[in-house]
Amino acid sequence: MPSNAPRPSDPSRLVSLLWEPSDRPGRTGLTKQAVVENAIAIADAEGLGALTMRRVADRLGVGAMTLYTHVPGKPELVELMLDAVAVEAYADGALPGEQDGWRAGLRHIAERNWRHHLRHPWTVEMVPGRPVLGPGVSAKYELELAPLDGIGLSDLEMDQVLCGVLALVESTARQQVGLGRVRAAGGDLDWWATVSPALARSMGESRFPLAGRVGAAAGEAAGAGDPHAVMRLSLDLLLDGVAGRLR
Template identity: 50%
Template sequence: MTVEYSGKGDPARSLALLWRTSERASRKGRPELSVDRIVRAAIEVADAEGLAALSMRRVAERLGVGTMSLYTYVPGKPELLDVMLDTVYGETARPQDVPGGWRARLEQIARENWALYRRHPWLLQVAASRPVLGPNFTAKYDYELRAVDGIGLSDVEMDSVITLVGGFVHGAARGAVEAEQAESRTGMTDEQWWSSHAPFLAMISDATRFPTAARVGRAAGEAFNAAYDPGHAFEFGLQRVLDGVEALVNSRR
């Protein structure tokens, strides 16, 4: 799987693009271009074909222009990726009034991030430990922190809670996307996979040798009609994460 890293571009150029502090006009006689149009085309390529397919040439093809014309607006792919990230970060809803207190607010944030990964699976292929310091990322981070502001946590704990929730959603979304892509990537449906492995299931279903695995595996299979249910994993895990945060908050009272 292709893995890209945020923050690889030239800092000054990336920040200029992210905050749109400068943008050259398109050349006369060429199709009108802008940073926004280029970034949108790049997101469309990544959504449809995956991050491995993203290149300046491929974006230019989608726009119907020469590759070199893009460099009038975007220095290169690293800077383009940073702006792509910040652009999609701007898609998450940020309602100011969420009934139910901090727990409901965190749940709303988790669901928005879950939906964002499902719309743009390529986000899971970007290592973003070095955050994109753009306006949408900053606004998103500020909004998410305010969900747990004033509930008795220290500033570091507030940051850690947001990191915890975000990390859980990232992992759950990766599992969901991988499950969805399994058929197209392997050429085999879940039913075909189970059918081909049926002769060997008796080995792991032997209640004498593996009593716990046999019992639990049978129960899960009957409940999910599969070995794994991404939706259940997300819902169950999210509530357990929030339970842990609630225990922390209660300990501060």
């Protein structure tokens, strides 16, 4: 393994960290919860790239080695962070299974996850892989399956539909986060309007007629370039597909 490769987490230690109910303070008074909360604050403000064990230790006013008595390293810390923020999505008690039908339940899930990703932009920076199976993520999964239970889908189909909704939201939220960063850096969000006349001249109408026609319509439409609008339309199409499967 190259020396600069990220260290893989220890699965058995990670399961213990995620599910261990106690959070006794160490000799310095530091707790695992404090480590996770401060790591989330850094990632929320600056992204995962800025998160290091030393940054968390400095924020807590302790030595970096003190953190390792609570969390083995950054891979485990990130998974603890993901599990901790998962419980926020429905903390107000508005649950997916209590919405008016499965369509409303899935739309509720989509909107809550959209807001969740924008509140914690670092959650869309994660490389896709195995799920984090901590109590927070497991509880969220349980709540999000509820609208699909008993409507006529198999257990596998329930999981796949939910995964499709969450993947759609994550991909469009990632685009929204990117636009927000461009805006924060003073970048040009009217790029398409600026470049389209020159691009049209270069492409020519005859070379790419279909791409030119559809691209022009997309660029001129109300809400053009709005990832949230893309998410909502794509979700409606996905839900129509589920309804067709049920029929």
